Amino acid sequence: MTLHRPHDAREIAEIVRHAGAENHTLEIVAGGSKRAFGRPVRAAQQLNLSKLAGLVSYEPRELVLTARPGAPLADIDEALRAEGQMLAFEPPQWLNLLGGAGTPTLGGVLACNLSGPRRLRAGAARDFILGFSAVNGRGEMFKAGGKVVKNVTGFDLSKLMVGSFGALAILTEVTLKVAPRPETQCTLLLPGLSDAKAFDVMARALNTPHEISAAAHLPELSARRAHLAAEGPLTALRLEGPAPSVAYRAAETEKLFGGGVRLEAEASALFWREVAEVRALLPDGAPLVWRACPTPSRAAAIVAAVREKLPGAEAFYEWGGGLVWLSLDPAEAGPDCGAAVVRGALDGQGHATLVVAPETARASVEVFQPVEPALAALEARVKAGFDPLGLFNPGRMREGV
Structure with missing residues (x-):
């Protein structure tokens, strides 16, 4: 080349x-x-x-x-x-x-x-x-x-x-x-919540005036892999800003949810780096990883629906439930890498992207959420307007685009 x-x-x-x-x-x-x-x-x-x-x-x-x-x-x-x-x-x-x-x-x-x-x-x-x-x-x-x-x-x-x-x-x-850049940050960890209860807590926290800047839920297996090595699920709420403000808002949030464990400053930053970089919270060498963006209120039900058909699936949640990371067992997922199951669970209310898979699988599976014919035609027209000869990154997003 x-x-x-x-x-x-x-x-x-x-x-x-x-x-x-x-x-x-x-x-x-x-x-x-x-x-x-x-x-x-x-x-x-x-x-x-x-x-x-x-x-x-x-x-x-x-x-x-x-x-x-x-x-x-x-x-x-x-x-x-x-x-x-x-x-x-x-x-x-x-x-x-x-x-x-x-x-x-x-x-x-x-x-x-x-x-x-x-x-x-x-x-x-x-x-x-x-x-x-x-x-x-x-x-x-x-x-x-x-x-x-x-x-x-x-x-x-x-x-x-x-x-x-x-x-x-x-x-x-x-x-x-x-x-x-915020002067400091802290994270309030609420242990032991089920997925459904965690989503209720995150939704309530995000609707308070306490300016939660990040919200995630780690079920037991993901929480155990984090550097905290927790023994059960963890729900995490981050607060950032001037130190006095963070201290006050953290205390008020603790009152709202009946306590919790605080991660201060660097420990908080390390935790959220783990969440952002994803890999540490998934099984070692997970060969199939999906990234789904559902309505937050449906996230737990979507993961449950995936697990009904793919029992080996693992998940954790970012963005208050608006982002779901799924790790699948290739033996269960089949030749489509679990696309039919994951997208079927979304039922048209959100989108899912295959982030990690072997190159041969990414060449044959719809990596990005399939789009309706009218939207596909619009995509093609936009592509033709900027790159009429189709020179740039052919097929990166979809075959023929």
């Missing part, structure tokens, strides 16, 4: 024009850490964005950062941390989950629209993009959005790019809103 490592947008545009003229498809890669997420790309050449790294500009007083797609997340976090700021959507890295290869980058996180535990309070990755520069499938450089919120007008192409898995355009610069 021919490998391209361009240094700037003009080089990318030239490579794309040449690929179009020669009818060569392109796999778009930044750090390579998310290559195992989605369907395998069968492309003639690879366009690697690792040379397009670094910060372009950072204005801490304006809470705005512009960076290139190959910028490692670790470098961005270091720059933000020095100014007491952060990416509010708490991007997970998923290194161990997806096999440990590559370097997590800003481009990879945005291409996959990955958000961590704070998503239920702060919003998703796509909610923080203000503007971008990119190259389309015709080899044309273009821009959308701006560097301040008031300049972001018209159809929001920025949000369209986030979560498109590199199938529409090649990002060359991205401008994001950033946020102040």
Whole structure:
């Protein structure tokens, strides 16, 4: 496979024009850490964005950062941390989950629209993009959005790019809103709750004025694998902010639910890193992992329905029940990796994505939630508008797209 490592947008545009003229498809890669997420790309050449790294500009007083797609997340976090700021959507890295290869980058996180535990309070990755520069499938450089919120007008192409898995355009610069980093945090652990009771507790907590920034439920097996090595299920509620405020809100939350165990500061941060990175809470080497997004009130029933047909299934819950992680036994799941069972349990009310599976399975199974014909036709038209020759990441999301 021919490998391209361009240094700037003009080089990318030239490579794309040449690929179009020669009818060569392109796999778009930044750090390579998310290559195992989605369907395998069968492309003639690879366009690697690792040379397009670094910060372009950072204005801490304006809470705005512009960076290139190959910028490692670790470098961005270091720059933000020095100014007491952060990416509010708490991007997970998923290194161990997806096999440990590559370097997590800003481009990879945005291409996959990955958000961590704070998503239920702060919003998703796509909610923080203000503007971008990119190259389309015709080899044309273009821009959308701006560097301040008031300049972001018209159809929001920025949000369209986030979560498109590199199938529409090649990002060359991205401008994001950033946020102040909380002074401290603590997590209230409520042990021993059933799934159904835990969802009631999380819903009540999220509806209080105490500004819970993350809520998760770990059934017994997942809780035992966490660094806390708990002996039963754990329901976790995180509070962040100035130390006096966190202390007061934690005390009020404890009163509401009759006590609990507190994790302070670093212990709390470690716990939520485990939740965000997923792998430590699943069986060792789990070969089939699904990520389902149901209505939170139905999450426990969905897992129960999956277990009726696949008794070896394990699960834990993020986002107050709005995100369910499922690990399946391949011997039970069958050739479709459990797709019919998992999506059947959702019953059209939510969506499910196959995150971890062998490459051969990801090539044959619908990795992403199937869409209705009208929506599929719309997807195809959008793809044709940006990438008329179908050069970028062919088949990454769906066959023929």
